[in-house]
Amino acid sequence: MPETKTAAAPVQQKAKKKSEFMRVMRQLSKNKLAMVGLAILIIEILLALLAPYIIPYDYAKMDVVNAFQTPSAAHLFGTDDTGRDIFSRVLYGGRYSITTGILAVLISLVPGIVIGAIAGYFGGQVDNIIMRILDIIQAIPGMLLMIVIASVLGPGFFNTIIALSISSIPGSARMLRAQMLKERENEYIEAAQSINCSKFRIIFSHLLPNCMSPMIVSSTMGVAQTITMAAGLSFIGLGIQPPTPEWGAMLSDARQFMDQAPHLIIFPGLAIAITVLALNFLGDGLRDALDPKLKN
Amino acid sequence: MEPVIRVEHLKKYFATPGGPLHAVDDVTFSIEAGKTLGVVGESGCGKSTLGRTIIHLHESTDGKIFLDGRDITRLKGKELRQAREKMQIIFQDPYSSIDPRKTISSTVMEPLKVSGRYSRKEIADKTAELMSLVGIDERLRLAYPHELDGGRRQRVGIARALALDPKFVVCDEPVSALDVSIQAQVLNLLKKLQQDKGLTYMFVTHDMSVVRHISDDICVMYLGQVVEKCPSKELFAMPLHPYTKALLSAIPSTDIDNPTKREILKGELTSPINPKPGCRFAARCPFATEACEQPQVQEEVSPGHFVRCCRIREVN
Amino acid sequence: MPDNNKTQLPFLDIKDLVVEYVSDGEIVHAVNGVDLHLERGKTLGLVGETGAGKTTIAKSILRILPDVGAKICGGQVHLDGENLLELQEVDMRKIRGNKISMIFQDPMTALNPVQTVGDQIAEVVHLHLEHGDHTDPVARAKEMLEIVGIPAERYHEYPHQFSGGMKQRVVIAIALACNPDLLLADEPTTALDVTIQAQVLDLIGDLRKKYNTAMLLITHDMGVVAQVCDDVAVIYAGTILEYGTKRQVFKHPTHPYTIGLFGAIPDMNEDEEWLHPIDGLPPDPTNLPKGCAFSPRCPYATDECRKEPIKIYKTPDGHDCRCCRMGAIAKKEG
Numbered sequence: 035m036p037e038t039k040t041a042a043a044p045v046q047q048k049a050k051k052k053s054e055f056m057r058v059m060r061q062l063s064k065n066k067l068a069m070v071g072l073a074i075l076i077i078e079i080l081l082a083l084l085a086p087y088i089i090p091y092d093y094a095k096m097d098v099v100n101a102f103q104t105p106s107a108a109h110l111f112g113t114d115d116t117g118r119d120i121f122s123r124v125l126y127g128g129r130y131s132i133t134t135g136i137l138a139v140l141i142s143l144v145p146g147i148v149i150g151a152i153a154g155y156f157g158g159q160v161d162n163i164i165m166r167i168l169d170i171i172q173a174i175p176g177m178l179l180m181i182v183i184a185s186v187l188g189p190g191f192f193n194t195i196i197a198l199s200i201s202s203i204p205g206s207a208r209m210l211r212a213q214m215l216k217e218r219e220n221e222y223i224e225a226a227q228s229i230n231c232s233k234f235r236i237i238f239s240h241l242l243p244n245c246m247s248p249m250i251v252s253s254t255m256g257v258a259q260t261i262t263m264a265a266g267l268s269f270i271g272l273g274i275q276p277p278t279p280e281w282g283a284m285l286s287d288a289r290q291f292m293d294q295a296p297h298l299i300i301f302p303g304l305a306i307a308i309t310v311l312a313l314n315f316l317g318d319g320l321r322d323a324l325d326p327k328l329k330n
Numbered sequence: 331m332e333p334v335i336r337v338e339h340l341k342k343y344f345a346t347p348g349g350p351l352h353a354v355d356d357v358t359f360s361i362e363a364g365k366t367l368g369v370v371g372e373s374g375c376g377k378s379t380l381g382r383t384i385i386h387l388h389e390s391t392d393g394k395i396f397l398d399g400r401d402i403t404r405l406k407g408k409e410l411r412q413a414r415e416k417m418q419i420i421f422q423d424p425y426s427s428i429d430p431r432k433t434i435s436s437t438v439m440e441p442l443k444v445s446g447r448y449s450r451k452e453i454a455d456k457t458a459e460l461m462s463l464v465g466i467d468e469r470l471r472l473a474y475p476h477e478l479d480g481g482r483r484q485r486v487g488i489a490r491a492l493a494l495d496p497k498f499v500v501c502d503e504p505v506s507a508l509d510v511s512i513q514a515q516v517l518n519l520l521k522k523l524q525q526d527k528g529l530t531y532m533f534v535t536h537d538m539s540v541v542r543h544i545s546d547d548i549c550v551m552y553l554g555q556v557v558e559k560c561p562s563k564e565l566f567a568m569p570l571h572p573y574t575k576a577l578l579s580a581i582p583s584t585d586i587d588n589p590t591k592r593e594i595l596k597g598e599l600t601s602p603i604n605p606k607p608g609c610r611f612a613a614r615c616p617f618a619t620e621a622c623e624q625p626q627v628q629e630e631v632s633p634g635h636f637v638r639c640c641r642i643r644e645v646n
Numbered sequence: 647m648p649d650n651n652k653t654q655l656p657f658l659d660i661k662d663l664v665v666e667y668v669s670d671g672e673i674v675h676a677v678n679g680v681d682l683h684l685e686r687g688k689t690l691g692l693v694g695e696t697g698a699g700k701t702t703i704a705k706s707i708l709r710i711l712p713d714v715g716a717k718i719c720g721g722q723v724h725l726d727g728e729n730l731l732e733l734q735e736v737d738m739r740k741i742r743g744n745k746i747s748m749i750f751q752d753p754m755t756a757l758n759p760v761q762t763v764g765d766q767i768a769e770v771v772h773l774h775l776e777h778g779d780h781t782d783p784v785a786r787a788k789e790m791l792e793i794v795g796i797p798a799e800r801y802h803e804y805p806h807q808f809s810g811g812m813k814q815r816v817v818i819a820i821a822l823a824c825n826p827d828l829l830l831a832d833e834p835t836t837a838l839d840v841t842i843q844a845q846v847l848d849l850i851g852d853l854r855k856k857y858n859t860a861m862l863l864i865t866h867d868m869g870v871v872a873q874v875c876d877d878v879a880v881i882y883a884g885t886i887l888e889y890g891t892k893r894q895v896f897k898h899p900t901h902p903y904t905i906g907l908f909g910a911i912p913d914m915n916e917d918e919e920w921l922h923p924i925d926g927l928p929p930d931p932t933n934l935p936k937g938c939a940f941s942p943r944c945p946y947a948t949d950e951c952r953k954e955p956i957k958i959y960k961t962p963d964g965h966d967c968r969c970c971r972m973g974a975i976a977k978k979e980g
Binding site: 372373479480481509510511512513514515517518521536538539540542543544563566576577580581582583584585586592594595598599 | 843844867907
């Protein structure tokens with residue numbers, strides 16, 4: 035370790051905090067797959083940000099004469115049923131799909147973690163009541179729930195994100211609760227009680243860090259699911275409104291032409307798959323880097 | 331002199347679907363300053379629950395707990411936190427009793443931080459002092475628990491327990507998970523700390539040779555009740571309760587010339603859920619009669635030697 | 647006692663067994679040239695601390711080491727004159743459970759929680775039925791339950807309905823169902839309470855006598871060894887340091903590690919203020935010392951001990967001891 039024995043207390047503290055962060059980053063940087071994932075995500079985000087400047091055609095411009103063109107030099111990914119350039123639409127769509135997917139999952143994590151942590155830590159009646167409420171929410175089909183929320187909030191980008199995140203709260207809450215129930219059996223929780231740690235400290239300083247691994251993995255998977263769910267919303271006119279392109283919506287529009295023009299479905303599908311893969315790589319790497327047991 | 335810890339008719343029942351589980355049932359004892367009370371018994375006899383109930387990790391069902399003569403049974407909030415600082419616990423499993431995601435020094439300093447009484451500088455100084463006290467190398471400050479062997483982890487647990495200068499420490503099987511050569515190191519450390527700091531121990535274990543070595547007095551527990559309590563030497567020289575006798579004779583001796591004459595008990599521990607009112611050992615006791623179906627009272631057969639058995643005179 | 651008439655080898659003969667694990671790119675030297683032998687009906691106690699390689703030896707005999715990461719690098723394991731390490735997997739499968747059985751340390755996890763205990767015993771019997779053998783596995787399973795002291799009516803109960811001691815009896819019943827010639831018992835009583843331990847040790851002893859089974863008992867408890875074994879081997883960092891009959895090792899422990907091990911146990915008959923621990927820690931198995939593995943912790947170690955691997959010396963009473971300073975130590979200890 036870099037610092038010397040005689041370093042003053044605050045310095046030690048800071049050094050520790052910094053070294054903890056550095057340790058995670060160093061671990062992460064050693065993981066090749068995670069780095070590949072990170073690189074893909076960064077490129078995707080850059081492409082999405084710069085989309086207005088690089089797209090060769092207007093994403094909304096129809097050109098019925100040139101409909102269903104297969105990929106060529108003029109149209110890299112071909113054109114769709116109304117002759118719109120798929121390459122431009124995929125690039126531009128990334129702006130919405132990536133943001134929707136990641137933001138919705140991140141937003142749902144916060145209440146999911148809080149609810150799951152409360153249910154898991156306190157157990158008993160509290161747990162019972164919370165779980166029954168979650169049961170009721172989960173008993174409503176996910177799509178229906180989103181439709182209800184989205185129609186209350188109205189269509190639009192942010193409302194879509196809110197609708198998506200609310201419907202994925204029960205899943206993450208449930209998963210965290212299960213993890214908490216298992217983790218709180220460990221003696222270090224009793225040890226924390228015996229040295230007068232508050233409940234808040236026990237939950238957030240001891241239990242949560244030890245429960246996050248499966249949450250990280252399932253969240254990266256959740257992003258893919260959310261992107262396709264968002265498509266469902268736009269399909270029934272409650273999500274992001276056409277002609278704004280969005281990967282999920284492109285997929286569902288293209289379904290009917292799957293036989294004649296598979297490229298309509300291949301490119302947005304690939305975009306989603308690559309994003310999810312990159313997120314999974316990154317998520318796995320992050321989980322390992324956060325676990326001190328997997329050092330070296 | 332007022333004993334450091336005194337418990338009177340302490341009871342801890344857990345609610346189970348089958349009825350109340352009598353984990354600790356009517357236990358009375360006291361420990362004087364600087365002494366060690368050994369608590370022995372088989373798994374499920376309630377010895378760990380007893381320790382945890384005294385230091386308020388479980389809420390007691392009935393009875394009283396006194397710390398330095400003060401009734402702390404029903405303390406809440408700030409008063410409870412203050413009392414708890416005086417009573418600490420060292421756990422059995424050095425693997426699960428330390429947060430795997432915290433460095434060694436942050437585990438050791440956590441009690442100091444939580445107490446809110448120390449400045450950052452004091453915390454750092456005290457942490458270093460504690461680590462050298464229990465013999466953990468300064469270099470391991472930023473190591474994680476999984477990088478340490480069981481013996482060192484147990485030292486970390488001891489340092490954490492001693493951080494707030496407790497008077498009373500419950501040692502819950504602190505050496506059971508360790509190899510013999512390391513076990514001796516940790517036992518010596520515990521004994522040295524007791525001498526230097528005047529600590530009072532309650533030493534919970536199932537290992538008779540360990541308890542004989544470290545204890546001044548010994549309680550033998552069976553299904554939540556103390557069946558025999560007396561000074562350590564007397565227990566080994568003159569066990570009176572049939573269960574104690576069986577327990578002592580079951581220990582495999584390393585003396586191959588004088589193998590212990592073993593009385594092998596029939597059966598196993600009966601259920602502590604809704605036990606019958608009589609002697610709980612009666613089902614396995616070779617001396618049991620009808621009289622054993624009555625509730626048993628604890629009797630002082632000689633000064634300081636308590637036995638809970640109505641047939642003690644016939645048995646011995 | 648039926649004598650081994652195939653060869654001159656003892657019933658179980660392990661020669662120069664070397665086992666390595668690979669973990670994180672580092673080689674863990676788990677077993678480094680172990681020789682052991684055991685006759686029918688006898689018990690050999692293998693004593694050592696966590697990580698000394700005891701369980702690895704047992705698993706090597708049964709050839710159930712994990713496929714990935716573990717490798718038997720050398721040596722021979724002869725059972726009844728047959729080198730087990732050269733057998734095809736198909737033939738090995740006939741030997742496991744039939745000729746050799748293993749009792750694992752933790753009865754709580756050794757049983758399948760969703761199968762009745764009776765069925766678990768019957769399954770083993772069924773798997774090892776020879777052609778033309780009409781033994782009824784269910785009847786045999788019931789018989790085994792009775793033998794280990796569990797009423798046959800409990801055949802249809804599940805493991806969770808049994809206490810720890812009872813579960814270990816079931817494990818023993820499974821291990822002995824096919825009348826094995828060799829029983830590998832890996833800390834069979836460590837998870838049990840003393841009074842139950844006494845019951846289980848007695849049970850194993852009785853059954854072994856009845857069937858003339860040889861047993862390799864792995865333990866860290868010197869008391870259990872004293873009670874059960876005929877011979878004792880003390881293992882440290884994958885090397886046998888001292889090997890002899892129980893009487894030789896217990897009466898005249900010669901290797902400083904064995905002496906230290908006895909010294910570290912609190913004495914039941916004498917009062918001592920301080921225990922005598924062995925200082926330090928077992929060596930890192932990825933980076934073993936060049937000479938004697940115990941030399942870093944040994945109070946008597948000299949440069950001679952650290953130079954090269956120590957060979958086996960004979961003690962005055964004729965047992966094996968891997969210590970080159972044996973004579974000098976004996977003088978010092980008086």
